Amino acid sequence: MSDTAFAEFVQATAEKFGMPGVSAGVFTGGREIFAAYGVTSVDNPLPVDENTLFQLGSITKPVTATAVMRLVAAGKVELEAPVRRYLPELVLADEAAATEITVANLLNHTSGLDWNLIVETGEGDDALAEFVARLAELALIGAPGDRSSYSQAGFNLLGRIIEKVTGQTYEKAVAELVFGPLGLSNSFFTTGEAMIRRFAVGHELDADGNLSVAPLWKPNRANNPGGGLAASAADQLRWARFHLGDGRTADGVEVLPAQLLHRMRQPTVRLRGTSLGDAMGIGWFLREVDGVQTIGHGGSGFGQFAELLIVPEYDFAIVVMSNANPDGIPCNQAILRWALEHYLGLVDRDPEPIPFDAERAEEVVGHYEIDAMTFDITTDGKGLVLEVLVKPEIRAASEQEIPADHEPFEFGLLPGDGDEYIVTGGAFKGQRGFFSRDESGAVVGVDLAGRLFKRVS
Known part of the structure; x- marks a missing residue:
């Protein structure tokens, strides 16, 4: 497969989906191949390349998990230890849960914590401490260990554990534990560090259907551990190559013992009905593609979208980053799937839904909620439609x-x-989920993107 073919497909796909800018990279056959298209911003355009910073959203989570595993290797953190060993001040809505949640529960989203707490705790060094102090306001979706439900709040808690154990801010600790040893010189958490480098901004559709620059660039500081990383395609491939290796740098310096590094990609909990993966490892989603095991994570926020997928069996990795909503996800997905098929011969297909069944449809029609969003399912008698909205x-x-x-x-x-x-149309096409039932068989919840929305009516 020629480098030109990859670059041509990235350009054609970016143009098809109307992306201002795309940066992508592939590691295959022992070498790195990059392709870039477009500009950083429609207002202040600069060319995108492999060193342009993009907001990576939840791709931050495996970075936080790796920092935790370095502390495990140093004997400073135990995976099965209760969170309160490191954060005795933790108070939750359920006291039993507060005493039972372990570090491992946070790493594979089995803590029982709802998605997130939408609060503003400032940009100071106490942002995470203040966030944790307010966690009693966050609902729980179940008992610790019962099931996996994606939780940003859980990773914010991990960030605070890192702070307490190291005596440093989360950002400084990760720089010393991960970025420095691995030579990730183009990975940052702060706007101040990014603004002196070339960075992409997100874009949203305005009232006239035109792309305009998103007013925000990154989440607030308390959400850094699960979604605050900005990095380049070049740094992300360097990061992926570390997770393809034996825990050593190119110079042979051990950053993480091989058994702990490889443990991160072993299944810890099975997942059901989600395109995110078949199982969770430690910070990674595990997914089988055409009979081959992969590890990876996606991320999104403020009009920017990213995908990182690693195929250990083939010593292969791909990263794709784009900067416009709502079509950044399908754009990235198309490039990722093309690379898997053309470099590895792996075909990643969506399952086909069954014909519309009015009786089954009536079982799921209703109103569902999490802490910050609503999820409504309706039918016109010919098909099903879902609408997810931020609560007013x-x-x-x-x-x-x-x-x-x-x-x-x-x-x-x-x-x-x-x-x-499975979602069959729109920006989330291909996303999968499932419905939960109680003992009587009634539908009581719906999962989307790993998050459980509870049925209200």
């Missing part, structure tokens, strides 16, 4: 401007028990 009170109370809501999505139920589904 959350939007009104936020000190930061929240991106516009997505248009409703069509979706269909998948073969089997009828409790799994």
Whole structure:
């Protein structure tokens, strides 16, 4: 596969989806191949290349997990230890949960914590401490260890554990534990560090359907451990190559013992009905593609989207980053799938939904919620539609401007028990989820992107 073919596909795909800018990189056959398209901003355009910083959102989570594993290797953290060993001040809505949640529960999203707490705790060094101090306001979706439900709040807690154990801010600790040893010289958490380098901004559709620069560039500081990283494609491939290796740098210096590094990609909990993966490792989603095991993570925020996928069996990795909502996800997905097929011969296909069934549809129609969002399912008698919205009170109370809501999505139920589904249209096309039932068989919740929305009506 020629480098030109990759670059041509990235350009054609970026143009198809209307992306201002895309940066992508592939590691294959022992070498790195980069392709870039477009500009950093429609207002102040600069060419995008492999060194341009993009906001990576939740791709930050494996970085936080690796920092924790370095502390495990040093004997400073135990995975099965209760969080309160390191944060005795932790108070949750459920006292039993506060005493039972372990570090491992946070790393694989089995803590029982809801998605996140939408609060503003400032940009000072106490941002994470203040966030943790308010966690009693966050609902729990279940008991620790019962099931996996994606939680940004859980990774913010991990960030605070890192602070308490190292005596440093989360950002400085990660720089010393991860960025420095691995030579990640183009990976940052602060706007101040990014602004003196070339960086992409996100874009959202305005009222006229035109792309405009998103008003925010990154999440607030308390959310850095699960979503605050900005990095370049070149740094992300260097990061991926570390996770393809034996825990040593190119110079042979051990950063993490091989057994701990490889433990991160072993399944810790199975996942159901989600395109994120078949299982969670430690900070990584594990997913089988065409019979081959992969590890990876995606991320999004403020009009920027990123995907990182690693294929250990083939010593292969790909990163794709784009900077416009709502089509950044399908753009990245198309480039990722093309690379898997053309470099490795692996075909990543979506499952096909069953024909519309009115009786099954009536079982799932209703209103569902998490702490910050609502999830409504309706039917016109011919198909199913879901709409996810930020709660008006959350939007009104936020000190930061929240991106516009997505248009409703069509979706269909998948073969089997009828409790799994796939989005069939819109920006989230291909995203999968499932419905939860109580002991009587009634639908009581719905999962999307690993998050559990509980049924209200």
